[in-house]
Amino acid sequence: MRVLGRVGRGLLWVALLVLVLVLAAVLWLKVTSTPRVSGTVTLPGLSGPVTVTRDQWGVPHIRAQASDEDAMYALGFVHAQDRAWQMDFQRRVAQGRLAEVLGAAALPQDRFLRTWGFYRAAQSALPALSEPSRRMVRAYTAGVNAGFAQGKLAPEFRILGYAPEPWTDVDSIAWSKLMAYDLGGNADDEILGTHVVGRLGEAGLNEVLPPYPQNAPTILNREELGLTGQAPRPGNEAAILPDATLQALQAHLDAARTLGMERVPGKGSNDWVIGGSRTASGKPILADDPHLALSSPMLWYLADVQGPRLKAIGATIPGLPGIVIGRNDRVAWGVTNVNPDVQDLYIEPENAKLTERTEIIKVKGQPDVHLTVRESAHGPIISDVGAGEVGPRVALKWTALQPGDTTLDAFLGLNYARNWQDFVTALEKYVAPSQNFVYADVDGNTGYYAPGRVPLRRGWDGSLPVPGDGRHEWTGYIPFARLPHTSNPADGLVVTANNKVVPDGYPYSLANIRNWSEPYRAERITELLTQKPHGLTVDDVKGVQLDTVSLVWRDLKPFLLATQPDGDLSRRALALLRDWDGNERAGSVEPTIFEAWLLELQTMAQDELGDKTRVNSLAVLNQLRANGELCRDERDETAGRQDCAGELQASLKRAVDRLAARLGPDPGGWTYGKVHTVASNHRAFGGVKALAWLFNHSTPTNGGTNTVNVARPDPDTMQQTTGPSYRQIIDLSDLNRSVYVGTLGQSGSPFGNHVSDQQKLWAAGEYLPMSTDTKDWGKTNTLTLRPNR
Numbered sequence: 001m002r003v004l005g006r007v008g009r010g011l012l013w014v015a016l017l018v019l020v021l022v023l024a025a026v027l028w029l030k031v032t033s034t035p036r037v038s039g040t041v042t043l044p045g046l047s048g049p050v051t052v053t054r055d056q057w058g059v060p061h062i063r064a065q066a067s068d069e070d071a072m073y074a075l076g077f078v079h080a081q082d083r084a085w086q087m088d089f090q091r092r093v094a095q096g097r098l099a100e101v102l103g104a105a106a107l108p109q110d111r112f113l114r115t116w117g118f119y120r121a122a123q124s125a126l127p128a129l130s131e132p133s134r135r136m137v138r139a140y141t142a143g144v145n146a147g148f149a150q151g152k153l154a155p156e157f158r159i160l161g162y163a164p165e166p167w168t169d170v171d172s173i174a175w176s177k178l179m180a181y182d183l184g185g186n187a188d189d190e191i192l193g194t195h196v197v198g199r200l201g202e203a204g205l206n207e208v209l210p211p212y213p214q215n216a217p218t219i220l221n222r223e224e225l226g227l228t229g230q231a232p233r234p235g236n237e238a239a240i241l242p243d244a245t246l247q248a249l250q251a252h253l254d255a256a257r258t259l260g261m262e263r264v265p266g267k268g269s270n271d272w273v274i275g276g277s278r279t280a281s282g283k284p285i286l287a288d289d290p291h292l293a294l295s296s297p298m299l300w301y302l303a304d305v306q307g308p309r310l311k312a313i314g315a316t317i318p319g320l321p322g323i324v325i326g327r328n329d330r331v332a333w334g335v336t337n338v339n340p341d342v343q344d345l346y347i348e349p350e351n352a353k354l355t356e357r358t359e360i361i362k363v364k365g366q367p368d369v370h371l372t373v374r375e376s377a378h379g380p381i382i383s384d385v386g387a388g389e390v391g392p393r394v395a396l397k398w399t400a401l402q403p404g405d406t407t408l409d410a411f412l413g414l415n416y417a418r419n420w421q422d423f424v425t426a427l428e429k430y431v432a433p434s435q436n437f438v439y440a441d442v443d444g445n446t447g448y449y450a451p452g453r454v455p456l457r458r459g460w461d462g463s464l465p466v467p468g469d470g471r472h473e474w475t476g477y478i479p480f481a482r483l484p485h486t487s488n489p490a491d492g493l494v495v496t497a498n499n500k501v502v503p504d505g506y507p508y509s510l511a512n513i514r515n516w517s518e519p520y521r522a523e524r525i526t527e528l529l530t531q532k533p534h535g536l537t538v539d540d541v542k543g544v545q546l547d548t549v550s551l552v553w554r555d556l557k558p559f560l561l562a563t564q565p566d567g568d569l570s571r572r573a574l575a576l577l578r579d580w581d582g583n584e585r586a587g588s589v590e591p592t593i594f595e596a597w598l599l600e601l602q603t604m605a606q607d608e609l610g611d612k613t614r615v616n617s618l619a620v621l622n623q624l625r626a627n628g629e630l631c632r633d634e635r636d637e638t639a640g641r642q643d644c645a646g647e648l649q650a651s652l653k654r655a656v657d658r659l660a661a662r663l664g665p666d667p668g669g670w671t672y673g674k675v676h677t678v679a680s681n682h683r684a685f686g687g688v689k690a691l692a693w694l695f696n697h698s699t700p701t702n703g704g705t706n707t708v709n710v711a712r713p714d715p716d717t718m719q720q721t722t723g724p725s726y727r728q729i730i731d732l733s734d735l736n737r738s739v740y741v742g743t744l745g746q747s748g749s750p751f752g753n754h755v756s757d758q759q760k761l762w763a764a765g766e767y768l769p770m771s772t773d774t775k776d777w778g779k780t781n782t783l784t785l786r787p788n789r
Contacts, residue, residue, distance in 0.1 A: 033153060036150065094174035100361075359373055424449060552705055710724065739769060741767045
């Protein structure tokens with residue numbers, strides 16, 4: 001017993017020693033990664049003193065006395081202080097240099113990124129910027145490097161054993177190219193469309209990729225555009241690619257998906273502007289919530305940046321200079337994705353002239369990999385990866401890869417806009433990704449513009465790959481003055497939710513008929529805003545932004561409730577749905593059943609296509625209405641699933657069986673919040689079990705597929721992985737009564753004081769004051785930056 005006692009005491013001392021070592025390591029990581037937020041630091045490159053006052057949520061309020069360049073320098077400095085790892089990771093994504101620090105597992109991503117040439121495109125964009133923008137970029141870059149030089153390394157750098165390289169001006173543009181991929185183009189639809197035509201014929205396109213409904217809302221109406229006639233609708237010749245080529249093209253999409261860049265049903269965004277004729281104050285209200293992949297750290301970084309002329313506050317992206325979404329002291333703006341067709345795939349003929357370059361990819365712990373990238377006159381050959389010479393060479397042409405991209409000029413111009421004309425003038429420089437910009441100013445004006453380079457095609461619609469033999473070339477871009485826009489619309493309302501921009505009759509093609517998001521969010525926003533034609537307030541707008549009533553449920557309800565249950569579990573689940581109002585709340589059971597069932601229904605084309613394609617909810621509705629062919633089970637003609645009634649019965653049984661296996665046999669206990677939690681996961685360590693607990697963040701969330709507060713469940717986990725990445729509501733009657741909020745927090749370090757303090761607010765539908773007034777900042781810390789001279 002004495003021996004056992006000594007052993008026990010020995011083990012206790014070992015455990016205590018391990019605990020002390022762990023606590024010491026955590027304390028060391030916290031001390032060595034936590035930035036300085038008070039006192040004074042002397043820095044090179046400033047022309048005058050700058051104060052950085054962080055409010056109680058860690059939002060910096062930057063005040064520069066000597067120049068706006070100093071204010072931008074300070075923005076770069078605080079970005080580096082709080083988000084150095086995120087910035088370096090994003091830079092490495094753009095460069096295709098992930099394997100260098102993450103190992104061979106990141107090679108598919110690097111091959112994709114190098115082949116498409118994102119960083120090369122950024123390099124070509126820098127010389128095109130105006131000199132004032134170049135000065136701002138140089139100041140921002142200097143601020144980032146001053147932040148790096150403070151020696152406070154984020155934990156990720158220490159875990160992976162490297163330090164960030166100096167920041168460059170090109171790095172300050174590079175991430176915008178990745179955003180252009182995430183938000184623009186239809187190469188993925190062309191690849192899927194080609195596969196569909198090969199399996200189901202051209203008629204199958206409308207089954208799998210349904211056209212935008214004829215009676216659904218468009219952002220602008222015929223009167224706002226001055227339309228009188230009908231424009232012809234171009235067609236397209238069918239293109240068939242071999243399976244090996246399709247698999248090679250799909251490899252790029254798979255690589256992008258692992259980086260959080262994919263177009264998923266309902267990903268979308270919302271923004272709208274309400275004229276003073278509809279508000280209680282008599283001045284406009286502008287709302288925006290861009291929907292993107294959610295991650296840790298969060299994409300956005302809230303900031304208030306002021307110099308002698310610059311007076312902007314809102315959402316920034318670490319790595320990019322300036323306010324991307326927000327307001328200044330006179331003008332407010334918001335953005336959603338237009339979804340124009342700005343990408344085309346060309347099947348190059350045998351005699352096409354190609355150039356080659358060799359990309360050297362460094363791999364941690366392994367020999368370098370040499371990647372040969374070929375390009376045609378249209379762009380990079382993206383079918384080489386995996387397929388080699390086994391099939392046709394497919395080239396990508398895309399506006400974001402063209403030289404002369406001045407999009408950063410446009411965003412910096414918005415920061416300074418004083419009126420509608422300034423706003424429009426700034427947007428003339430906009431290239432990609434094309435966005436629905438809504439506008440409002442303190443004088444009561446509102447407006448909308450959809451800027452960007454949208455190719456002109458003659459006689460073809462760009463929905464499928466085309467021969468690269470010269471018969472399908474772009475003939476220019478839609479002239480800026482003819483792009484969709486309006487100012488002070490008569491009805492005092494512009495609503496955008498990635499829905500179709502213009503009605504039939506617009507003389508140019510923005511995209512093919514299948515390129516738009518489903519109309520559910522646009523319909524619901526319009527429905528709610530027009531229920532109260534006058535006297536709208538910021539609180540009313542919050543209610544719309546946070547709405548979780550499913551119009552998808554409204555449409556599918558009669559078909560779902562007519563299902564004949566297969567077993568007691570299906571019967572009990574159906575009984576719970578019968579009186580449901582479609583409100584998808586975390587504390588309810590009904591949305592769990594509905595969303596799980598919808599996820600099963602969205603697989604209905606997989607047997608026909610022989611892959612993992614998921615159709616959207618509009619395609620499901622069309623099939624159920626028409627008792628369509630996709631409901632048939634092509635895999636097993638004896639399974640009894642010969643029509644949509646059989647598909648409804650079988651899909652419900654699969655859904656409830658899976659829920660029971662996960663949550664237990666009683667449907668009454670299937671509370672939505674048990675499975676529907678936001679997954680803000682770390683891009684590098686989110687799947688590493690030993691580290692995920694430290695870097696990932698989760699909480700139950702409301703909303704579902706195509707609700708205004710969109711929160712589409714992941715098909716495998718039912719977690720929310722995309723959604724409102726930032727929310728803002730701007731009150732033009734009193735700008736400091738405006739509000740905003742992010743998904744996590746300002747700090748990128750898990751040991752930071754503000755790593756996730758916005759998440760609970762975001763999930764609960766609460767906001768921070770979007771105010772430049774010190775009385776709204778709560779407890780503050782002020783750091784003064786002084787020039788080194």
